Amino acid sequence: MPVPFETTLEVRDSCLCLHAQRAARALARRFDEVLRPVGLTNGQFSLLMSLNRPEPPPMKPVADLLAMDRTTLTAALKPLERRGLVSIEVGLKDRRSRRLRLTDQGREVLASAVPIWRETHRAIEAGLPGLDANGLRAALVALS
Template identity: 45%
Template sequence: MKASRFPLGPGECFSFALRRAARAVSRQYDEALAPLALNNGQFSMLALLAELGPLRIQKVAETLVMDRTTVTAALKPLQRRKLVRVDVAGDDARAREAVLTPAGEALLNKAMPLWRVQQERLKKMLSAEDAEALRAHLGRLV
């Protein structure tokens, strides 16, 4: 067997393996949420705002480990669907904060059962113990 000059395979490179797994898992969540015309990233944004919002765009970016411009772009389709509002922050006219709307909360409530089914599918693929260990290990990387 010939040794690879470049360590890009999932057996060698952590980044490659994590990105590959992340894409596969994201695709599964996207498929589960498709009946609501929602993708995994949008679901995460709505869930974050439901849990912690209203949040400044910068805080959303930090929490989701994204840059501000990417968050702003990701919020646009949610704003068009009137699921999220972006307002001027009350204490700083230069800052913007994302706010979950009642329509966003209603859609999130419809999405939760679909998300839970997908969560259970992944748990069964891993085992409960492995699922918890995976979450713990991934949490240490952020």
């Protein structure tokens, strides 16, 4: 039995997954554009920010925070490592583990990107009057 067109309209208008994906792609494009001058994508910015910790984290907590598997994280790290923004170090206690460290150059690039992120983030929130941004964040966290 074919799916009626009305069902297509229902999904188009009500599907949380579809709307979250569309919003995520639109936000990603916007942040990719504004971060281009510092040579980062939005994903690279998030990855570098996730490494901005007092101690170099192991891969698993970073992958968990970014909601990606270790293989995807490893692939995302490679261009940052080639650019000298990140170093991947062998764990001290377990030589099989890897610790991820921002290099000095990585910290500089991240520091230059933060004001761009802040300005863009403020503009996005200001452009959505009536938005309860904290409520939206809480709902997104609950879904993730």
